Amino acid sequence: MAGLIKRGNTWHLRMRVPKRYLDVAGRQEIHRSLETDSERRARELLPDVKAKLLAELDEMTVIKDRPDDADAYRAAQKIAQARGFAYRPLSDLLDAPLDDVLERVEASSVDRSAATAKALLGAVDEPALRLSGLVDEVERIAGHDNRFKSENQLRLWRNPRKRAATNLQAALGGRDVLVTEIDHAAALKHKAWWQRKIASESLSMESANKDFANMAGMLRRYYESIAQPDPPHPYHRVSLKDWHKAESRKLEIPVDWIAEKWFAPGAFDGTNAEARDILLISIETGCRQSEICDLPPDAIVLDHAVPHLRLSFEEGENRREIKNTSSVRLVPLVGVALAAAKRHPDGFPRYRGKSSYSATMNQYLRSNGLLPSSEHTIGGVRHTWESRILAETKRMDVSGEMMGHSVKVIRGRPVYGDAMGLARRQVLVQSVMLPVPMHLA
Numbered sequence: 001m002a003g004l005i006k007r008g009n010t011w012h013l014r015m016r017v018p019k020r021y022l023d024v025a026g027r028q029e030i031h032r033s034l035e036t037d038s039e040r041r042a043r044e045l046l047p048d049v050k051a052k053l054l055a056e057l058d059e060m061t062v063i064k065d066r067p068d069d070a071d072a073y074r075a076a077q078k079i080a081q082a083r084g085f086a087y088r089p090l091s092d093l094l095d096a097p098l099d100d101v102l103e104r105v106e107a108s109s110v111d112r113s114a115a116t117a118k119a120l121l122g123a124v125d126e127p128a129l130r131l132s133g134l135v136d137e138v139e140r141i142a143g144h145d146n147r148f149k150s151e152n153q154l155r156l157w158r159n160p161r162k163r164a165a166t167n168l169q170a171a172l173g174g175r176d177v178l179v180t181e182i183d184h185a186a187a188l189k190h191k192a193w194w195q196r197k198i199a200s201e202s203l204s205m206e207s208a209n210k211d212f213a214n215m216a217g218m219l220r221r222y223y224e225s226i227a228q229p230d231p232p233h234p235y236h237r238v239s240l241k242d243w244h245k246a247e248s249r250k251l252e253i254p255v256d257w258i259a260e261k262w263f264a265p266g267a268f269d270g271t272n273a274e275a276r277d278i279l280l281i282s283i284e285t286g287c288r289q290s291e292i293c294d295l296p297p298d299a300i301v302l303d304h305a306v307p308h309l310r311l312s313f314e315e316g317e318n319r320r321e322i323k324n325t326s327s328v329r330l331v332p333l334v335g336v337a338l339a340a341a342k343r344h345p346d347g348f349p350r351y352r353g354k355s356s357y358s359a360t361m362n363q364y365l366r367s368n369g370l371l372p373s374s375e376h377t378i379g380g381v382r383h384t385w386e387s388r389i390l391a392e393t394k395r396m397d398v399s400g401e402m403m404g405h406s407v408k409v410i411r412g413r414p415v416y417g418d419a420m421g422l423a424r425r426q427v428l429v430q431s432v433m434l435p436v437p438m439h440l441a
Helices: 019-025 039-065 070-082 098-111 114-120 131-141 151-171 184-201 205-225 255-262 273-285 289-293 335-343 357-367 380-393 396-403 407-411 422-432
Strands: 002-007 010-016 029-033 308-311 329-332
Touching: 002 039, 010 039, 019 039, 029 039, 039 070, 039 114, 070 114, 098 114, 131 151, 131 205, 151 184, 151 205, 184 205, 255 273, 255 380, 273 289, 273 335, 273 357, 273 380, 289 308, 289 357, 329 422, 380 396, 380 422, 396 407, 396 422
Parallel strands: none
Antiparallel strands: 002 010, 010 029, 308 329
16 A cells, blocks of 8 residues: 655655565655655656555565576666665775765664665675676567567577587687676687688688677677676677688679579579569569568558558568668569469468478579579579669668668768658659569569
């Protein structure tokens, strides 16, 4: 039960402490100033203040019952912040100004709670998380950010981070160190481990740099989650670079090759219809392969004046995450793409939520002489389409917007005005559309 009482000109919340919190509260009744002399305003504030007070009592319970848990450390931070202080470990407070320490002591004496005293005086230890548990902890922290990811996308997010943590542990002689022990020296050992591996196995430096980036990202997220006031950055400037390696880029599939080889009768007789039609859709949309494979059943919109694909973040049974907010777009369907979509109005269940399409189709094309060279892959179709749009418009911002890139980044300034409408997009793609062979119509 919570009610109002007035002390002088100020209204206060008066709440009897529920039995389950008596041990941590240190008293049977709590008063909390509402900082107003208006009874009407006090009644408006009462529910929110009561809810926050109960949340604080929950946090105190965590500190009492699970003092070594990561949640206890976060609870101590919240309790300190609620009283106007930043959480500081006891070791830091030993060197703090005396006035700051005395303020904390005075504030903790008001509540007469051991949990509050621990929070204000830095007596809750930072969680002893080890390297082997870092990926799971970061996945928990990133739960909201990853809420749109399918199971396959979560796997693709998780695996490189697990690999990075495993490789770091190997670089440290197999020791499962505390996360707080991962310093710059540990990162340099990780780098040296990769240098030896690259030299002996002729591996790419890109794999090493992905490891370093994933470790740096996980450590940053972890320290943010515990509000570390001065977090370390052990992987700062830790990277490998081959100064003699030319920048690589996916080769485009020539338009003539598409028309003569891929549009030839029987070219795809040895593969399945879904794989063939995903490729045909990519030819006339420039979509990423995953954007097409993972289409939920209602994202292929054929009963519209402009038939199109609806690319967006999805929740529920067919949840999926697309690359970024710039990739949220409507993609008009024309030519062989429209014909393929009509054959699969509910999408591509064989490949939805999986990662098998690219390898399957590249192997088929390569085995049947349907790629211009060993360096070409079906990923080059997206770049072919971009070149076709760019040749038509002579504007990189327009081709970029069609591709799902950030127009702001391309232009290097804020973007004003309306986005390109679906009808205008349709006119543009129709202007570069390839003739549709009768057998693919």
